Amino acid sequence: MTYQGVLSKMQTEFGNPIQYYLVFENSFLNMNQLLNKELEINFEGYQCLNCNKKKKIFRQGFCYDCFYSSPAVGDWIMKPELSTAHLGIADRDLEYEQKVQLQPHIVYLALSSEVKVGVTRKTQMPTRWIDQGATQAISIVEVPNRYLAGITEVALKNHYADKTNWRKMLQNDVIPVDLIAEKLKLENLIPAEVQEFYHLDKNDLYEMHFPVLNYPKKIASLSLDKTPHFTGKLTGIKGQYLIFEDGTVFNVRGFEGYVVSINV
Template sequence: MQFQGVLTKMKTEFTEPIEYYLVFENDFINMNQLLDKKISISFVKYECLNCHLDKQIYRQGFCKSCFYEIPQAADWIMRPELSKAHLNEEDRDLAYEKSVQIQPHIVYLALSSDVKVGVTRKAQVPTRWIDQGATQAIEVVEVPNRYLAGITEVALKEHLTDKTNWRKMLTNIIADNNLIEEKDRLDDFLPEEVKPYYLENNKKVYDLNYPVLQYPEKVKSLNLEKTPEFTGILKGIKGQYLIFEDNTVFNVRGSEGYVVSIQLA
């Protein structure tokens, strides 16, 4: 059986374990059903997720010209503290920026390798944690806009990392910190304007379990530009990575905008 389409990040369902779907324009693949099966992935061409032209992907699934023009790739996406829509100030497209920035946001702690602090829209809970491969997560503050979440993250990352060590995450080397205790010690480090939004009584820790039959001992990353054809036996899915029997890992989200052909044995 063969599928072809442009890669976008896998859709997920928060089930036990998490369910993964690779979605193409006219079809989809339930990836959990492919565990222990042989899969062949072939690079066909590029397709920018914005202009849909066959132009080399620059970042985040976009070609270089789109990346520097469209609001979906502006700096405030990666650096929420740069958000200005709440001030009625435009960066690239004020209507879009308001629609994304002026809505409830969560600042959270997650265990994906070490304890990390992060920001997500409330509507993206728990999808954001799944995409990072977190095994646990807890909400620290809930604020009404992206800017407040951003300045909170900036303050807290002086005391915690804001990065996921993807190699540790994929080899399942996870810190065993108590997230409730970690959250409780952060109150004093919050910016003054954010302290009213601190979720003081929140003790809910989300547990996330992934469909992994075998973790790699040492990961080697598949780059479709360097290796346009790859065949392997799927042994697991974690974060946005496919894990194969030979320790190869493939970052689906990192390959957005690549048109691929997928052959199932």
């Protein structure tokens, strides 16, 4: 059976294991049901996730023009400390930025390859951690806007990584760490403006279980630009990656905006 559509990041459902769905305009695939089955992925073209035009994708599923004009990909997305909506100052679109920035945000520790610090909107828990392939995660503080979360992350970057080693994550090369104990060490590292939001007694530790039959020992990354036609047996899903029997891994989120057909 053939499914065709524009790639966007897989939707997830928290469970044991996590459920993954690849959603197209008129159909969807429960990817868990395809484990141990052959998949054929064919690159068909591009479609910008913002303007829907069939233009080459530049970054994050957006064409060049949209990437440099849409408020959904402003610099404050990747660098929360640059948020200015709490000051009433616009980056690209103040109404949009107030809607996104002026809501509860979580600063967290997650264990995906090593302990990393990160920021997410409260509404994105635990989706954010699932997308990163984290096996465990714990919130450090909950703050009322993105700026406060950003300056907290910056303060903690001197002590923790802020990026996931995706190769180690996919190989399940993760050293066990007591995240609750790590959280207890942080009180004196958190900025003064955020101290009131730090609660030692709130330790909600999340654990994520991914649908992986076998973790690869060696990894080869699939690029649709270089390999527009690929066939392989699906043996796992972790983060936003499909893992195949031969060690090939495909980052679905890395190819958002690409039009594909998938034969199962």
